[in-house]
Amino acid sequence: MLNYDARGTARLAQKLRNSASELTHIVVIGDSHTAADFLSGQIRSQLQSQYGNGGAGFISPLAVRGNRYSNVRFSKASGWKAENSRRSQNSAFTLGGNIATPVLSNNRIRISLTDGERFSRIQALYRTRGNGRLSLQNQSVALADTQGEWRLSDPATVPASFSVSATGKEVQLGGFWLTAPQRKGVIVSALGINGAQISMADKWPADWAGVLRQLHPDLVILAYGTNESFDTDLSLDTYRQTLRRQIRKIAHSSPEATILLIGPGSSIKSRSGRDCAQRQSAVLEPIIGVQKEVAQSESVLFWNWFDFMGGACSIEQWARRGLARPDLIHLSAEGYQQSASGLWRALSGQLF
Structure with missing residues (x-):
């Protein structure tokens, strides 16, 4: 773990030490390794x-394919x-x-939490023009007019399995924020x-960093x-600028x-390559170099997943050991578990 004088580490460590009475929120924003919650x-x-x-965290309003x-x-x-x-x-x-937009007056969403908690505190991320109403397991929650801006609703308490329906003019949902009623422990939102x-965040123009602030993150990954x-048209200069811009949005909104910043792990682009240099993407290691450079200039933490796995083409060895999937991009459950353990050991070294 490289620590380029990252802000907030002492505060994060203190919150974790006080987890018996305080809630720590970790937000992971990423690609398929995060989309599948691996x-x-x-x-x-x-x-x-x-x-x-500490609860299920921030989740999508509906099931998302993939x-x-x-x-x-x-x-x-x-x-x-x-x-x-995405599309x-x-x-x-x-x-x-x-x-998520209701298109019928008789609309319904059903969500079940499988983390073992009997009840959760829930708030909906919503926007509306005019007043609306949300029904959460037969509890009525007023949705005040937000003039089209995204806001969190008033909280309600729901059981582990609950239903959601909405009424009102131009009501839309962007997600649900679920925390344990006692407001302590750790949340990891995926x-x-x-x-x-990283440029995906540019497709979230409605003040995504301001919404992130409403969720009170303690660590943003x-x-x-x-x-x-895998992008053959990637410009490293453009990538550098985009990465720096997204980090600055987060730092400004949640100081x-x-x-x-987690770098990409080892992956194989062309299986037919005669040697590692031909099988691995030519820009994979330069991308990691740009990430290190930006991490240093923006004073954030950086974890080199690529080096942790063993460097160039190391995913081939992980696959032989049953730690990576046949696509030579994603890992097996055990591979992700080992990676998460390595990440936590590295982060703990910076916090405690």
């Missing part, structure tokens, strides 16, 4: 076993239209890149999109780079939060 889910499991379960959470299940929704920034453009997209690059390495 790496982020293993981080969640390890930290909650040590510091307590995404999953290790601690949340969606039943089939009815009467809703779903949009995701759509919408000026209303904000943090997470999801919008905000991932398959195939995403940016986990991108794999898809950039107390620690920011951690």
